Each structure stands twice: as structure tokens, then as C-alpha cells.
Amino acid sequence: MIKLDKIKFSYRKGKPLFDYLTFEVPKGEFTIISGSSRSGKTTLLNLMQFKILPDDGVVSVAGFSSDNINRKKLTSFRRKTGFIFQDFRLIDEMTVFDNVALALKVRENYNSQQKKAVYKVLADIGIDYLMHSVPAELSGGEKQKVAIARALVGKPLLLMADEPTGSLDIQAGREIVELLKRINIGGTTIVLASHNAELFADNRFIIYNISDGGLKRVVRNGH
Amino acid sequence: MGIERKTSGLIFRAVLGCSLIYFLLIVFALVYYNLHLISDDLRHSITIQAYLEKSVQNADVQKIESEMWRIPGVSEVRFINKEEALSVLKEAFGEKVFEGLKSNPLPASFEIKLDRNHLGWENIHRAAEYIKRISGVKEVDYGGDLLKKIDKIVRVGTLVGVVLLALISLAVVAVVINASQLLYYKDSFKLGIMEMLGATDFYLSGPLIIKGALIGGVSSIIAIILSIGSFMGLGKSISDVEFLPPQILILLVVWGVIWGAFGGYSGFRSGKRSGFHIESKHD
Numbered sequence: 001m002i003k004l005d006k007i008k009f010s011y012r013k014g015k016p017l018f019d020y021l022t023f024e025v026p027k028g029e030f031t032i033i034s035g036s037s038r039s040g041k042t043t044l045l046n047l048m049q050f051k052i053l054p055d056d057g058v059v060s061v062a063g064f065s066s067d068n069i070n071r072k073k074l075t076s077f078r079r080k081t082g083f084i085f086q087d088f089r090l091i092d093e094m095t096v097f098d099n100v101a102l103a104l105k106v107r108e109n110y111n112s113q114q115k116k117a118v119y120k121v122l123a124d125i126g127i128d129y130l131m132h133s134v135p136a137e138l139s140g141g142e143k144q145k146v147a148i149a150r151a152l153v154g155k156p157l158l159l160m161a162d163e164p165t166g167s168l169d170i171q172a173g174r175e176i177v178e179l180l181k182r183i184n185i186g187g188t189t190i191v192l193a194s195h196n197a198e199l200f201a202d203n204r205f206i207i208y209n210i211s212d213g214g215l216k217r218v219v220r221n222g223h
Numbered sequence: 224m225g226i227e228r229k230t231s232g233l234i235f236r237a238v239l240g241c242s243l244i245y246f247l248l249i250v251f252a253l254v255y256y257n258l259h260l261i262s263d264d265l266r267h268s269i270t271i272q273a274y275l276e277k278s279v280q281n282a283d284v285q286k287i288e289s290e291m292w293r294i295p296g297v298s299e300v301r302f303i304n305k306e307e308a309l310s311v312l313k314e315a316f317g318e319k320v321f322e323g324l325k326s327n328p329l330p331a332s333f334e335i336k337l338d339r340n341h342l343g344w345e346n347i348h349r350a351a352e353y354i355k356r357i358s359g360v361k362e363v364d365y366g367g368d369l370l371k372k373i374d375k376i377v378r379v380g381t382l383v384g385v386v387l388l389a390l391i392s393l394a395v396v397a398v399v400i401n402a403s404q405l406l407y408y409k410d411s412f413k414l415g416i417m418e419m420l421g422a423t424d425f426y427l428s429g430p431l432i433i434k435g436a437l438i439g440g441v442s443s444i445i446a447i448i449l450s451i452g453s454f455m456g457l458g459k460s461i462s463d464v465e466f467l468p469p470q471i472l473i474l475l476v477v478w479g480v481i482w483g484a485f486g487g488y489s490g491f492r493s494g495k496r497s498g499f500h501i502e503s504k505h506d
């Protein structure tokens with residue numbers, strides 16, 4: 001689903017963050033990229049979202065490649081991929097329903113069938129009772145569920161999450177991880193960056209640790 | 224809400240700025256347009272006078288006339304014989320002045336007019352040169368110097384007009400770009416999210432293009448109303464000045480809409496180049 005082939009990347013000033021990194025995310029799996037702060041987790045996800053391009057090497061994600069990505073392809077890539085973040089990125093002036101529906105509205109042919117898809121995803125995630133609320137009325141965990149609903153309403157094959165539990169307490173964090181696990185079981189490939197590896201103590205996850213520009217598979221004792 | 228009010232204030236300021244700029248354009252256009260009308264009037268009244276040698280016989284007059292007709296652009300040739308010339312003078316200055324004259328000292332002449340398409344200075348000058356070379360013609364007289372000056376003024380006016388139109392379009396675009404950039408920044412969080420969700424640039428820039436077009440269109444209409452108002456306010460003191468024809472005014476509005484839309488789109492592009500402001504740092 002995702003392949004990074006001999007990636008070299010550095011920000012304008014500074015030594016390379018990644019020097020010939022090769023890494024793969026298999027289809028259908030739930031891959032965790034863990035690592036301490038500033039180790040490059042967000043940078044790695046940004047590379048996988050074509051937000052930044054590698055200085056050398058090739059990033060390929062869901063049939064799109066950093067070699068020939070352009071504005072048009074980027075738009076179609078974004079319609080096939082869901083993104084969630086630590087800060088939720090919901091629009092304050094819109095209701096929960098409208099926030100989720102926005103993901104379909106920007107595709108320009110919003111109709112009653114798509115409206116049904118919004119109801120369905122809200123019910124699936126268990127937040128349909130919140131649909132008329134605005135973000136300010138929600139808890140952190142609820143906000144993240146809305147963001148997940150928005151990411152999923154377009155039925156992506158791939159979901160990318162950058163610190164989705166970073167702003168949540170442990171209880172809410174666990175709930176989000178459980179929800180994501182359920183989504184993964186439903187068939188969606190997930191890549192998730194987190195510095196909080198304890199939340200993923202389960203052999204369902206493929207865990208990598210990132211440090212000094214390299215990724216190492218973490219093999220837990222007892223598994 | 225607060226943000227709404229700020230947005231409308233921003234649009235209001237942009238409309239105000241563009242209206243003033245367009246008003247200046249209209250004032251200039253008015254001056255230029257009237258200059259053009261005056262010069263057209265003058266051109267139409269211009270004739271070439273060709274005075275004939277004393278020795279020319281009546282029989283030669285026909286030949287001279289037919290030669291004149293061969294000059295490109297000639298639309299009217301009128302023969303004025305000696306008697307007619309004298310009677311014109313008598314009418315102008317009174318019989319008494321001419322009482323002592325034994326014989327008529329005035330030469331016979333031709334009055335030649337050119338058609339609409341040959342009223343530029345070069346054409347009249349060229350025609351006059353031709354006529355001079357016809358045998359039997361002694362002297363040619365036309366408002367050449369005056370015409371040369373008018374032509375120059377019109378030409379300079381046209382040049383200034385083109386430059387001014389370009390500068391004003393630029394100024395309008397600059398004002399609209401600025402406004403649409405600010406509108407963009409106000410909305411950049413939302414726009415960034417929509418982009419992440421797969422919105423095309425076309426979709427994202429639509430509202431800014433429409434706002435830009437509205438700013439441009441409304442400003443030009445305000446400027447037109449303002450200028451018609453001041454024109455009528457000045458009333459009699461400028462009664463022989465003509466206002467711009469409606470076609471020009473409509474063109475101005477269209478012009479405003481086009482450049483406004485362009486400004487809206489440019490504001491979007493430059494706003495986007497500087498990035499959506501949705502990234503927040505958590506470390």
C-alpha cells in the first residue's frame with residue numbers, strides 16, 4: 001500500500017533527516033510509527049501524503065508516486081485517503097454533521113445518497129446523537145471521533161493518523177485506538193504515528209521505532 | 224459575528240479604493256472623449272484651398288478639376304471663380320472697402336474636401352502636395368499646422384489613455400488581490416481542511432473569484448454613478464461637454480468584473496503559495 005524506496009530528505013537547513021530510508025506498509029495492516037519527539041514521525045507521514053517530496057528516492061502510496069505527482073493527482077489521492085491529526089482540524093462554525101459532510105461536498109456532486117453515507121458513518125462510529133452539535137460542545141475524544149468519521153465517509157482504502165491520541169487523556173485515547181482497530185478489521189489500511197507506544201500493546205499492530213533517521217521493527221517479548 | 228463584520232469591512236474598503244480609481248479613469252476618459260469629438264469636428268470642417276494662376280483659362284479649369292478628382296480620398300471639389308471670391312469678401316467686409324478697385328485682384332480657386340477616412344494630417348498633407356504639383360495651381364492653403372497639433376494631442380491622449388488604462392487595471396487588480404489575500408487568510412484554516420479533503424483549486428477559489436468580480440463590478444458601477452452625479456452637479460458650466468456613451472460605460476463594468484475576478488484568483492494563488500495556516504506545532 002505504501003512504499004518508501006531509498007528516501008533521502010532534509011529540511012532546507014540542517015543535516016538529512018532520512019538518508020536512504022526504505023520502508024513498506026503492507027495492505028490491510030495497522031502500522032505504528034513510534035519514536036521520541038522530533039524523531040521525524042510527522043515528516044515521514046508528510047512524505048507519505050506528498051505534502052513534501054523526497055530529495056532522492058521514490059515514495060509510492062496507493063498507486064500514486066512522488067515521481068509524477070501533480071496537483072490533479074494530489075486531489076484524487078486525497079479523495080482516496082483519510083487523514084486525522086492530533087488537533088482534530090474541525091471547522092468550528094459547522095455542526096458535526098456538516099463537518100463530516102464537507103468531505104463529500106468538496107467532491108462537487110453532493111446528493112441524498114451521500115447524505116445517507118454521512119448518517120451511516122456517524123452511526124457506525126456511535127456519534128449520531130452529536131450530529132447537531134458544534135465542535136465547541138464536544139470532548140476531545142468526541143472531536144477525534146468526528147474527525148475519524150470525516151476521514152472515513154469517503155470510504156478510503158488508507159487512513160493516516162498523526163498523534164491521534166496526543167491531545168486526549170488515557171481513557172479517551174484507548175477508546176480511539178479501539179475504534180481505529182475496528183476500522184482496520186473492516187479492511188482499511190492504517191498508518192499511525194505516535195510517541196505513545198504503550199497504547200498499542202497488542203500483536204495486531206506492526207510497530208516501528210524511528211530514531212536517527214532509521215526505522216526498526218519492534219518485536220515484543222512474548223510474541 | 225466578529226469575523227463576518229471584519230470581512231465585510233475589508234470588502235467595503237476594497238470597493239471604496241477601486242471606486243476612486245475608476246472615478247479617475249472616467250474623468251480622464253471624459254476629457255479624452257471630448258477631445259476626440261472636438262478634433263473630429265475640426266477635421267470635418269477642414270478644406271484645402273487651391274488658388275489658380277492668373278493665366279489659367281476657363282478651358283483649363285475642367286482639366287485641373289478632373290486631375291483633382293484623381294487624388295485618393297477626395298470627396299468634394301468646388302470651383303470658386305474670381306467674382307464669387309470677391310463677393311464673399313464683400314459680404315464679409317462690406318462693399319465700401321472694395322469701391323476703388325478697377326479690376327478684380329482675387330484669383331480663382333478650388334475648394335477640396337476629403338472623405339471621412341482621409342481626414343488625418345498625413346492624408347491632407349499628401350493631398351495638398353499633389354494639388355500643388357498640378358499645373359495651373361499657384362498656391363495651396365489648408366489648416367495644416369492646426370491639424371498637425373490636433374493630431375498630436377489626440378495621439379498623446381491615446382498613449383496616455385492606454386498607459387492609464389493599464390495602470391488603473393493594475394491598481395484595481397492590486398487592490399482586489401490584496402483584499403482576496405486577506406479574505407483567504409481569514410478562511411485559510413477552512414480552505415486548508417477542504418484541500419485536505421480533496422477539494423480542487425477551482426472549488427476552493429470559486430468564492431474568492433466571485434467576490435473579486437463583485438468588488439470590480441460594483442466599484443465600476445459606483446464610479447459611474449459618482450461621475451454622472453458630479454457631471455450633472457456641475458450642470459451648465461460644462462454644458463458643451465458630452466458625457467461618455469453607454470457602450471463605454473458598459474465596457475468599463477465588464478472590465479471591472481474581469482480584472483476583479485482575476486484579482487480574486489491571483490489572491491487565492493498567492494495565498495496558497497504562502498501555505499494554509501492549519502499546521503499547529505505541539506512541541
Ligand SMILES: Nc1ncnc2c1ncn2[C@@H]1O[C@H](COP(=O)(O)OP(=O)(O)OP(=O)(O)O)[C@@H](O)[C@H]1O
Nearest residue numbers: 011012017036037038039040041042043044195506
Ligand atoms: N517545516 C520544517 N522545517 C524545518 N524543520 C522542520 C520542519 N518540520 C519539522 N522539522 C524538524 O525536523 C525534525 C523532525 O520533526 P517532526 O515534526 O517530523 O518530528 P516528530 O517525530 O513528528 O515530532 P513530535 O513527536 O514532536 O511530533 C525536527 O528536528 C524538527 O525540528
Ligand SMILES: [Mg+2]
Nearest residue numbers: 041042043163
Ligand atoms: Mg509530529
